[in-house]
Amino acid sequence: MKVVMTTKVDIASMNIKQKLIENFGFRENEMIFDGNQVYKKNNILILTTNDEMIYYDGLDLEIEKQLGIKPEIIAFASRHSSKQKLPTLTTHVTGNWGNAMFGGKDQSLAIAEPNAMKLALLKMNELNDLGWTVCYESTHHGPSELNVPSFFIEIGSSEEEWKNDKAGEILAETIVYVLDNYKKSKNKTAIGIGGGHYAPKQTKVAFETDLAFSHIAPKYAHPLSKEMLLKAIERTDGKVEAIYVDWKGSRGETRQLAKALAGEIGIEFIKD
Numbered sequence: 001m002k003v004v005m006t007t008k009v010d011i012a013s014m015n016i017k018q019k020l021i022e023n024f025g026f027r028e029n030e031m032i033f034d035g036n037q038v039y040k041k042n043n044i045l046i047l048t049t050n051d052e053m054i055y056y057d058g059l060d061l062e063i064e065k066q067l068g069i070k071p072e073i074i075a076f077a078s079r080h081s082s083k084q085k086l087p088t089l090t091t092h093v094t095g096n097w098g099n100a101m102f103g104g105k106d107q108s109l110a111i112a113e114p115n116a117m118k119l120a121l122l123k124m125n126e127l128n129d130l131g132w133t134v135c136y137e138s139t140h141h142g143p144s145e146l147n148v149p150s151f152f153i154e155i156g157s158s159e160e161e162w163k164n165d166k167a168g169e170i171l172a173e174t175i176v177y178v179l180d181n182y183k184k185s186k187n188k189t190a191i192g193i194g195g196g197h198y199a200p201k202q203t204k205v206a207f208e209t210d211l212a213f214s215h216i217a218p219k220y221a222h223p224l225s226k227e228m229l230l231k232a233i234e235r236t237d238g239k240v241e242a243i244y245v246d247w248k249g250s251r252g253e254t255r256q257l258a259k260a261l262a263g264e265i266g267i268e269f270i271k272d
Contacts, residue, residue, distance in 0.1 A: 008050050012155040034049040059143060111236070112232075113150070116178050128170060130164075134203075139232075188210050189239065190242040192246075193216075242269070
């Protein structure tokens with residue numbers, strides 16, 4: 001069973017949930033999760049909680065406990081916030097390269113599903129008639145303690161965008177498309193190193209090539225340890241075939257570590 005996770009404390013999350021129910025035939029069923037009605041269509045459930053989702057470590061285990069169902073993948077429908085209030089449609093996997101400031105644990109990464117995130121990126125871009133920025137975000141915030149693949153898909157970056165009906169429709173359609181198709185998608189999976197929070201080079205490369213990114217470590221998270229790079233590879237669903245480095249957007253010791261590690265474990269090193 002595939003899960004769309006929403007929360008009552010997030011305007012964008014409720015916007016996306018409403019569009020899923022209105023436009024895609026999700027119906028109430030007999031199940032209750034965290035005191036809230038569960039909606040279902042085919043093999044997809046919409047679950048709702050009452051608190052911020054970034055702190056929901058162990059969500060997959062809680063779903064199994066409350067519903068008797070082990071989720072195959074979790075798509076978190078969420079808002080994105082930024083001081084710049086840039087209108088965005090974004091996707092990323094969660095985790096913390098260093099200290100946990102917003103959920104999850106220190107130096108802990110959730111399991112990335114690169115094909116799902118790439119499909120989300122491409123579908124949002126295809127549907128985007130708002131003129132907003134569509135991009136990856138680097139790996140950040142919680143939850144990090146999940147034993148199934150997951151990804152966040154977000155409307156940014158202020159209340160005006162969070163409640164935008166068209167944005168809600170785009171993300172609802174994207175989520176259904178991704179959950180129906182991500183296992184059929186065939187791409188080359190890469191770990192992304194370097195650049196800013198919105199991963200401009202990784203986003204451009206994903207649009208133009210067959211690369212699908214797993215965890216992305218921005219420059220502000222450098223220097224990275226070998227242990228964390230190996231963890232990023234390990235915490236990826238499927239085989240990682242490359243390490244991609246935004247060369248100018250990385251610190252020297254981290255880009256050299258990435259190059260050496262690629263050679264050591266026998267995967268492609270891509271320098272851009």
